[in-house]
Amino acid sequence: MDKPSPSTDLQIRNVFKNFGSKAVLKGIDVDIRHGEFVTLLGPSGCGKTTLLRIIGGFEKADSGEVLLNGNVISNRSPAKRPINTVFQNYALFPHLNIFNNVAFGLKSQKRPKEEIERRVNEMLELVNITDLAREMPATLSGGQKQRVALARALVNEPEILLLDEPLSALDANLRKKLQVELRELQKKTDTTFILVTHDQDEAIAVSDRILVMYQGQIIQDGSPEDVYEHPANRFVATFIGEANILECDRVAENLAQTNFGNLKLEKDPAWKINESGKCHGGIAIRMEDIHVCTPDENFSENVFPAKILQRIFRGDYWELIAELPGVSNFESLKLRVMTDPDEIYNPGDQVKLYMEPQYLQVLSD
Numbered sequence: 001m002d003k004p005s006p007s008t009d010l011q012i013r014n015v016f017k018n019f020g021s022k023a024v025l026k027g028i029d030v031d032i033r034h035g036e037f038v039t040l041l042g043p044s045g046c047g048k049t050t051l052l053r054i055i056g057g058f059e060k061a062d063s064g065e066v067l068l069n070g071n072v073i074s075n076r077s078p079a080k081r082p083i084n085t086v087f088q089n090y091a092l093f094p095h096l097n098i099f100n101n102v103a104f105g106l107k108s109q110k111r112p113k114e115e116i117e118r119r120v121n122e123m124l125e126l127v128n129i130t131d132l133a134r135e136m137p138a139t140l141s142g143g144q145k146q147r148v149a150l151a152r153a154l155v156n157e158p159e160i161l162l163l164d165e166p167l168s169a170l171d172a173n174l175r176k177k178l179q180v181e182l183r184e185l186q187k188k189t190d191t192t193f194i195l196v197t198h199d200q201d202e203a204i205a206v207s208d209r210i211l212v213m214y215q216g217q218i219i220q221d222g223s224p225e226d227v228y229e230h231p232a233n234r235f236v237a238t239f240i241g242e243a244n245i246l247e248c249d250r251v252a253e254n255l256a257q258t259n260f261g262n263l264k265l266e267k268d269p270a271w272k273i274n275e276s277g278k279c280h281g282g283i284a285i286r287m288e289d290i291h292v293c294t295p296d297e298n299f300s301e302n303v304f305p306a307k308i309l310q311r312i313f314r315g316d317y318w319e320l321i322a323e324l325p326g327v328s329n330f331e332s333l334k335l336r337v338m339t340d341p342d343e344i345y346n347p348g349d350q351v352k353l354y355m356e357p358q359y360l361q362v363l364s365d
């Protein structure tokens, strides 16, 4: 197979998919450029795997099209697409040793013996398992099996590699290590990777671009920084990074009227221009953006009294659970707040919390 031209593009056009009466994909429209590491991120059941399977040709859309380099590939079988898939359960051939597992695709294509030898060895080296070439799959650890699965898929030099929760069966430390390796592998092979995960940390760590899916739709498309710092709505703000949400009634002239008192904003939110100022999504603020005031600090606005309920040691920081009392009979709110390891607060302490205007995200819905 020839290597893709740098202009390789995947286009997904208006894809709909129902299973029975259930609408699983509701009009997916997205372009993915050659060499991007794109992650489909969303909660269980939002349709990520279905979309991946439609790209791979394992599932057919009810309507809409998939194009590769401008050619419609919607009706091509998986084997006729320059796309390979790595599955969560590795799907290695148990009766073949590692070398032959990786060589399988090239042997099926009847490539010359020397070429197979060279390409398989290169690939084993790339994923750091050269010493396992003669082992059988059953003797390998989960992480090693996943490396074999990656080598087996990449040796075919696909234009696109689809990865369906490839790290979810691994323990947390190995998972983090493999995330770094996955990213390196993607850059070294200059292949488009499309990863499915419901793990937001994983998505942030590996991706050039995250497509956040919710109930069959892409609700945000952006870089990890963008999605984290400018969540499109309340769902994204809480799903990615578990932002605190302050319920808010109205926004007027840089001022948000929340259930906890007025909050000064950096500027009037853009979405408000033609609206009444009604704020449905609330105000999001990340725990690392809430500051616990020292006794000598005096901010003129956005300071709220709170009581520390709990502190949790997270290694490089403390996570405090602080209770913010509501005003005019509104219920209190438990906020997550991050402090440095040398800032010690105890349950029962009364503190003042400062929320800097630039970190407040007003969510329209």
Ligand code: ATP
Residues within 6 Å of the ligand: 019, 024, 042, 043, 044, 045, 046, 047, 048, 049, 050, 051, 198
């Ligand atoms: P998860 O993270 O749990 O895998 P997901 O976001 O990948 O979730 P999908 O696997 O795409 O979600 O499934 C979306 C919805 O479609 C689910 O409600 C699922 O039960 C349903 N579904 C998926 N495949 C089929 C099928 N072959 N037949 C019937 N329903 C299906």
